[in-house]
Amino acid sequence: MSKTINDVVCPYCGCLCDDIGLVMEENKIKDTINSCKISHTKFCDYMKSEERITEPMIKENGEFEPVSLEEAVEKAADILSDSDSPLLYGWSSTTCESQETGVALSELLGGVLDNTSSVCHDPSILAEQGVGVSTCTLGQVKNRADLIIYWGCNPAHAHPRHLSRYSFYPRGFFTRSGERDRNLVVVDIRKTDTAKIADKFVQVNPNQDYELLNAVRTYLKGGDLPEKVAGVPAEDIKELAEIMKESKFGVVFFGLGLTMSDGKLTNIDNAISLVRDLNDHTKFTIMPMRGHFNVAGANKVSCWETRFPYAVDFARGYPRYSPGENSVVDMLSNKEADAAMIVASDPAANLPGPALEHLREIPSITIDPHMTPTAELSEIYIPSAISGIEAEGTAYRMDGVPIKLKKIMDPPEGIMTDEKILEMVKEKTKGKK
Ligand code: SF4
Incomplete structure (x- = not known):
């Protein structure tokens, strides 16, 4: 039944x-x-439990041996409290409640707290801090937007329901005919699957988004354009600018194609400035396509607890913000972290070589529902409940709207939530630090 x-x-x-x-x-x-x-x-x-490890494990002579949760927590607290500069990293696939406990633990340890936004959308955060941002909610996009622009992102693969649920296809209050009431534009270095369904595709040369953004802004301000900019003919740039000006409500969704190509935060600064210029003509907004389900929450929680969204150092007893110094890649590549706790993320899958090399060398603890490559190189692995299936809590959508995650069923026996495990580590650490 x-x-x-x-x-x-x-x-x-x-x-x-x-x-x-x-x-x-x-x-x-x-x-x-x-x-x-x-x-x-x-x-x-997720129920393929034959692959699921349900007992905490500690490495003995290079091999994982199952231990009790209390033993794993005790050893984790030892590693963290013996460390002079612990790095507490990850946080994008867990609840805000766990993230909040992580902030408290970082403060207690005098460690560095960083989240995965430091390797994806940190240029977006820095640019927003520099020039502000004109943004909106996905509900406003659905109900009002008649021009959808995806710049340097491919939601058909990375956010498969973004177009059908929020942006291009849905029927909204002022967009009653769905996609027939909207224009879809894609700017990218190749014809992606999203670009294939677009009304207009603009193919920009790799690493020249900044130049193209500048050209659109120049045209909007009445300036002349050369024959081609960033591989895009002037006529196409003018057409793109006119489509933008003529829309009633436009939105630019941007991804790592813009944040992680040459220019990085200056690309985002320029994109936000373009949107600001467009607001002289019509209503225009911009929004980053956030990847993991609660990476936006990691920034919010870190901000409301410390004032800073990521790369927060508690070494002096109060939070200091230093991206480029206290971000995960810098802390590891410069060999500044002497222990690490990784929660709800898998940096070993994407860190650059020197950073990964150092992560291998220092004692580390991984808390995650699955045995990831990061967990494999850790000294301690503590399996946890899957947020949103086995644990309830709060998460922030990419537009900054908080949403309550449901618990559907209990985790396997003995498995705790990230929040509970972190709380236990915090309590154990108190007596040692
Ligand atoms: S939130 Fe889930 S259902 Fe929605 S697009 Fe992302 S992966 Fe698909």
Whole structure:
């Protein structure tokens, strides 16, 4: 006999779709409704418990040996309290409640707290801090936007329901005919699957987004353009600028193609400035395409607890903000961290070589539902409940709207939430630090 749980929030990407239906049979997820392929796999495959490690483990002579949770927590507290400069990193795939406990633990340790935004959208954060930002919610996009621009991102693959749920296809209050009421423009270095369905595709040379943004701004201010800029003919740039000016409500969604190509934060500064210029003509907004489901929450929680969104150093007993010095890559590449705790992320899968090399050399603890490459190189691995399936809590959507994650079922016996494990480590550390 099956039953359906409705309005479940998908804990995978920054869209945080909250209309997922789960078809349950004998307390197992058998099928999903409204999900994309990624979400379906996340919900339906999580029960493959033969791959799931349910006991904490500590390395003995290079091999993991199962231990009790109390033992793992005690050893983790020892490593962290013996460290002069511990790095507490990750946080993008867990709840705000866990992140809050992580901030308190970092402060207690006098450590460095960083989250995964330091390797994806930190240029967006720095640019927003520099020039401000004209933004909106995804609800406003759905109900009002008649021009959708994806710049340096490919939601057809990375955020599969973004177009259907929030931006291009849905029927909104002022966009009653859905995609027939909207223009879709893609700016990218190659013709992606999103670009294939766009009304206009602008192919920019790699690493020349800054030049193209400048050219659009120049044209909007009445300046002349050369024959081509960044590989784009002047006629195309003028057409793009006119489409922008003529829209009633435009939005630029941008991704790592803009944040991580040459120019980095100056690209975002320029994109935000273009949007500000466009507001002399019409209503225009801009929004980063956040990846992990609660990376936006990691920035919010860090901000409301410390005033700073990431790369926060508590070594002097108060929070100091120093991106480029206290970010994960710098702390590890410069060999400044002498211990690490990684929570709800897998930096070993994407850190540059020198940083990864140092992470291998220092004692580290990983708290994660799965045995990831990062967990494999750690000294201690503590399995935790899956947020949004086995643990409830709060997460922030890419537009800054907080959404309550549901708990669908209990985790396997003995497995705690990230929040509870961090609370235990914090309590143990208090007596040692
Ligand atoms: S688009 Fe993202 S949040 Fe929405 S169902 Fe797919 S993976 Fe989940």
